[in-house]
Amino acid sequence: MTPEMDEADLLASARSALAGLTLPGGVPLLEAPSVSGPVVSGGRLSLAISITADQAASYGDIRHRAEAALRAVPGGERAIVVLTAVKTPAAPPDLAQTKAKAPAPKPPVLSGVRHVVAVASGKGGVGKSTTSVNLALGLRALGLKVGILDADIHGPSLPTLLALHGQPRVGKDRRLRPMQAFGLQAMSMGLMVDQETAMVWRGPMVMSAITQMLSDVDWGELDILIIDMPPGTGDAQLAIAQGTDLAGAVIVSTPQDLALIDARRGIAMFRKVDVPILGVIENMAHFICPDCGGQHALFGQGGAEAEARRLGAPYLGAVPLTMELRAASDSGQPIVALDPDGTLGGLYTGMAGTLWSSLEGALTSEQKTIEGV
Numbered sequence: 001m002t003p004e005m006d007e008a009d010l011l012a013s014a015r016s017a018l019a020g021l022t023l024p025g026g027v028p029l030l031e032a033p034s035v036s037g038p039v040v041s042g043g044r045l046s047l048a049i050s051i052t053a054d055q056a057a058s059y060g061d062i063r064h065r066a067e068a069a070l071r072a073v074p075g076g077e078r079a080i081v082v083l084t085a086v087k088t089p090a091a092p093p094d095l096a097q098t099k100a101k102a103p104a105p106k107p108p109v110l111s112g113v114r115h116v117v118a119v120a121s122g123k124g125g126v127g128k129s130t131t132s133v134n135l136a137l138g139l140r141a142l143g144l145k146v147g148i149l150d151a152d153i154h155g156p157s158l159p160t161l162l163a164l165h166g167q168p169r170v171g172k173d174r175r176l177r178p179m180q181a182f183g184l185q186a187m188s189m190g191l192m193v194d195q196e197t198a199m200v201w202r203g204p205m206v207m208s209a210i211t212q213m214l215s216d217v218d219w220g221e222l223d224i225l226i227i228d229m230p231p232g233t234g235d236a237q238l239a240i241a242q243g244t245d246l247a248g249a250v251i252v253s254t255p256q257d258l259a260l261i262d263a264r265r266g267i268a269m270f271r272k273v274d275v276p277i278l279g280v281i282e283n284m285a286h287f288i289c290p291d292c293g294g295q296h297a298l299f300g301q302g303g304a305e306a307e308a309r310r311l312g313a314p315y316l317g318a319v320p321l322t323m324e325l326r327a328a329s330d331s332g333q334p335i336v337a338l339d340p341d342g343t344l345g346g347l348y349t350g351m352a353g354t355l356w357s358s359l360e361g362a363l364t365s366e367q368k369t370i371e372g373v
Ligand SMILES: Nc1ncnc2c1ncn2[C@@H]1O[C@H](COP(=O)(O)OP(=O)(O)OP(=O)(O)O)[C@@H](O)[C@H]1O
Pocket: 121, 123, 124, 125, 126, 127, 128, 129, 130, 131, 152, 155, 157, 230, 231, 283, 284, 285, 319, 320, 321, 322, 323, 325, 326, 327, 329, 330
């Protein structure tokens, strides 16, 4: 039997297993327009049910029953059924066409936020999350009201970096209140979705989940919201770039050529959707040896600055590779909070100042009056 036949058999069995199930309200599950699937991908059955935020509780039972029915099918043991927050769009946006479209209206939930800035890179592991947190704290040290959102559904890191514990509070309006950490309003997709469920989300599902989750959080009044972006330049990044009316993006890159190629891709994506590049930061620029104090350019040096110049994007500065920074991040005590007056604290606060001035012009004296920092 060919794999196609196996797949067709599995789908046929899946459909008959689901045949008797109905959604709350009585619509047969297989006929409901809010249901996508079942589909087979990577040998695994999956089904998505689109719901509105207030349907979440009443749809829990059908999600379980549909999943149990699929898992009882031979070959369906790893089946998964997910509730997605809004109706899944028919197709992911086409990058080539997005520029022609009218800009998405700013979601009303972000209306109290003066500027939304994404911290991004084409490549993973270059230090976006570390940079986001410390830049956010640098902005806070300038006296600004700052929020930070970890938008990486598949690998959230803010709970570790900011030592966030517990669950966000839900207000009377059923919207989530950000958590407080080091004077920042913080929220992580990792606190909002079940990790196992999110692992199988792809393309449109990730997009609709992100858009919905953004509107589920009540940020209140903020001067700036920093979004720690997931790595890459795919649908999730586009959903955020378009769904949040970004004031701009900061690109983080290490100096290696490979990272720079990816950084260039990241810059191109934001430019395509008319999001200005507010700055490029070279991270892990050089290694400061804890023994001899000497500087070693492990990955070369100055690549990001040259690239920024080539692309006409502002260069914000270089952050060294240090044990101190890594240890601080891993222990949930970001370096800017731990040692605001140290070399690294000063470096991030300086870059935060440059970023803020490019958004707003010079700081007002009122904003310079630092409260409780
Ligand atoms: N300048 C630095 N010096 C030392 N360690 C660093 C530095 N920047 C980042 N790191 C460490 O490198 C690792 C990756 O950093 P981080 O998680 O910030 O990257 P990322 O780009 O957000 O990754 P991902 O793409 O997985 O989201 C972490 O362990 C972090 O502590």
